[in-house]
Every structure is written in C-alpha cells, then in structure tokens.
Amino acid sequence: MLEGAMTTPRTGRPALARPDGTPLRVLVVDDDPDLAEVLSGALRYEGWQVRTAGDGAAAVTEARDLMPDAVVLDVMLPDTDGFGVLRSLHTVKPDVCVLFLTARDAVEDRIAGITAGGDDYVTKPFSLEEVVARLRGLLRRAGMARQLEEGPRLCVGDLVMDEEAREVTRSGELIELSPTEFELLRFLMRNPRRVLSKAQILDRVWSYDFGGQAHVVELYISYLRKKVDAGRYPMIHTVRGAGYVLKPVAR
Amino acid sequence: MLEGAMTTPRTGRPALARPDGTPLRVLVVDDDPDLAEVLSGALRYEGWQVRTAGDGAAAVTEARDLMPDAVVLDVMLPDTDGFGVLRSLHTVKPDVCVLFLTARDAVEDRIAGITAGGDDYVTKPFSLEEVVARLRGLLRRAGMARQLEEGPRLCVGDLVMDEEAREVTRSGELIELSPTEFELLRFLMRNPRRVLSKAQILDRVWSYDFGGQAHVVELYISYLRKKVDAGRYPMIHTVRGAGYVLKPVAR
DNA sequence: CAGGGTCCTCAGAGCCGTCTCAGAAGTTCC
C-alpha cells in the first residue's frame, strides 16, 4: 500500500497519520459495549486505527500493547476511577492525549484538573461529530498528526470556519451561529461536494439518544441557509430524495 | 525537528527552551500522586519536560539524573523536610530554581529565609495558573529561557497586563482587579481568540480543591466585564454553550 | 391535471444557559 495514497473510507481525505506514516491509533474505553461499538465505528471511519477496552485494567493492558496516540475514556468504569487510569496511561505513554466521557448529571465526580493538561472531555449524551472534533483538536494541539498541523481552519470556497475561536465567516463577513447550527455546518464543511442524507446527518450531528424526527435536519438546514447563503450565491443545495450538499460556488 | 519551529502544544507560542535549544526541564516533587499528576500535566502542556518524585530521596536521585532547570517542591514530604532537600538540590545543581509548595498556615519566616535566595513559593491550595506563572517568573529572573527575557508584559489589543507589577491598563487607564479577577484575566489574555470552556477556566484559575459550581466563572466574567469593558468596545465575548473568548477589538 | 410525496418555512411553547443582584461568610488590614 502506498503511503501517500491511503485515504479514509468516507471522505477520501488522506488517512490520519503520524509523522512516520503509520495511522493514528486510538483506544476506546467504555463499559457499555454498544456505545464502544458506535464510537469505534465512527473513529475507524475517520481513518483511525481503533481498539476497545471495557474497564480500567483492560485499558492499561491494551494501552501497553497498542501504544495509542489518544484514548477515549469513560470516567465511570466498573473497576477504577478515571483519575487512576489517567495516571497509569501517562506512565505507559507520557504524551498520550485523553478525551474523557462523563455523564452530564454527574456534577459530583469533579473533573478537576483534567483539562489542565492537554486533555479534554465531552458530556454524555454526545454527538459523534463532537467527539471526533475534540479528538482532532487534541491531536492538533499535541502536534501529533501531520495533516492536522495546518491549523484549525476549515475552508470551502469563501466560507471559513475557525474551530478554536468558533468563528465562521463568509467572504470576510462574520456569521453568528448557535451550537447546533455550528456543528451541522462543521459536518457539511468536513464533507464538501458530498451528498449527506438526513439520517447520516442525524447520526453524526445530533446526540445518539435523540428520539426526534428527521424533520429537524430540514429545519436547521433552513436556518443555516438564512445565515450562510443569505443574499449570496447559494452553497447549500438540496438533492431531492438523497440529502444535502455543500459546494463552493466556483468549480 | 527544527529548533526554531518548536512550539508549545496549546498556545503555538515558542516552546520554552534553554539557550542551547533543548526544552526546559522541571522536576515535580509531591507525595500526593494525583496532585503530582495534575501539576506535571499542566507543565508538560506549557512546553516543559517534566519528571516527578514522591519523596525527598527520589527527588535527589531524579535531580542528579535530569539536571532540571527548576524544581516544584512540596515542603511537607514523608521522609525529609523541604529544606534538607533544597540543600541537596543545590549540591547537585547550584543554579537550580525552586518553587515551594506549602500549607497556608506554615511558618512564614522560614519560608522567607528560603526565598531570599531568589526562589519563590506558593501556598496550598493553589491554582495551576499561579504555579505556571510563578515558575515563568523564576526562570525569567534567572535569565534562563531566551523567550521569557522580553519581559512580563501581556498585550491583547489595547489591554496590557504587567504580570510582575500586577498592573492592568486599557488604553492607558489603570484597572484595579481583585486577585481572582487578575488571574482570570491573565488566563484569558494568555489564550486570546480561543474559546475557553467554564470547566477549563475552573481547572486553571481556581484551586484544585474548589468544590463549587461553574457558576462562579460566570460571576467573575461579569465582574471583569464591568471593569475591563465598561463603556468601551467589548473584548470579552460569550459563546453560548461553549465558553468565553477574549478578542482584540479590530480584526 | 390530479395526487402523493418531499421539502421549506413560520410560529410558538418549553427549556436551558447566562447574567445580575443581594447577601452571607471569610479574609486582610489598619
């Protein structure tokens, strides 16, 4: 397999790779096997090499073997608490990035100090886009992946998104977006020229426990159009019966 | 790796480096492994090369091996007291900078005697921002890191902070801040144009044992706005659902 | 041209995040 030719299944973007050309490795640790499966599927799809573990002990064992670049770690594990695992992981691999998963209502188990290092966290229920984005952010800041080093800017035509500053501009004009609008646009911008079905969008942008209708996607596309395309040449297109595409104006 | 291209993971600022280009080295000595973990995570994030030790004997051994530029040293250790360790450290490396960690009720004059030599101290419980800032101050005064020699001024737009003098001005006008307000503003100013979540702010600006709600962050942002933005063009912005950003007025 | 399906948009209800005030408790400094 040619190193330079490796691409992710979905996007055709170059696979995430470390400076030596091997794919980025991530360890997913969650005691809910369904959730672990969804997560690892999504990450594999993004070009990661994924392994999973169901508890803290297994996590450390797997980590020793895999030497992952990043770990997605549920704070509530059957055997150990997140902090202990974090310490063990740093012993195994001092420069590992950790993304914590934590329940929203678990205000008590403070995650004090966790974001103090480069690490980050996401509250359950989360959207896959959010997890993927945060993981990319971690890796970028750690300077780990070649492709991510360009910076946190996402560009499609004259539409520019700065993920760190959460700022979106079109031909220089600032566009204000709500959290959901922002996440939806990010998903579109990470998949330009690609038709995305409403189901796909729902799976990636909305949290996994969302019980609502696909109708919300139409609604939010409508919101986005008003803000992104307003008065300008349209970039968001409907493909009837299939979904939506984001395309730069000029080809 | 190109020497001039090295940057810290988080900020993109130049990595802390000694005159010969190698990263600055620090030894963290504390018998509480959680605290040592948090501290070393934060310092690694700032670009330091970090090692840890759990007691005085290990500290001296590690120091002999690492030859650190600075040591963060808990005064209360299981085997020796901090002062004995200090003597040993100075035998190993006479020009080492030491930042003491001490309980609030510790005897003041003994600390005063210690810090006479140019070293500094921080009382527990401390905030990570404070430790990092003090360590930077020590190194700067010792003339150890090239990048830090420019001086202790932090500028974002017309907002200027003199860390040493603890003085803040906006377009020349002096702004009086309480200790917490000052530290919060420093954190914002050290991360301009970057959205910082309330959890992130809490982890860095408040002490590690703070048990309260993220609500305090909102409160202090509100205080800061009244003093920093009052009547002027706002620099502190809320990003709903994400956190806060400090941005210079002009883009 | 009628009919069914798909999609768009508006209006509104409920919820959630944020801001601000007021006051209690703790601290520092004279």
Add this chain to the structure above:
DNA sequence: GGAACTTCTGAGACGGCTCTGAGGACCCTG
C-alpha cells in the same frame, strides 16, 4: 476589634435555543 474588601451561594429575570406542528410550495408520476 472594626471596616473594607473579597469570594461564593442562591434566586430570579431574561433571552436565546431547540424542537413540534401545521400550512403551503414544489416536484414527479400516473
């Protein structure tokens, strides 16, 4: 020992955000 300051909690107000429901436009097909 008192005054000023600082820090944090709680409560209420406000506004924005998210989603539901409904009406209507558009498109394709029979």
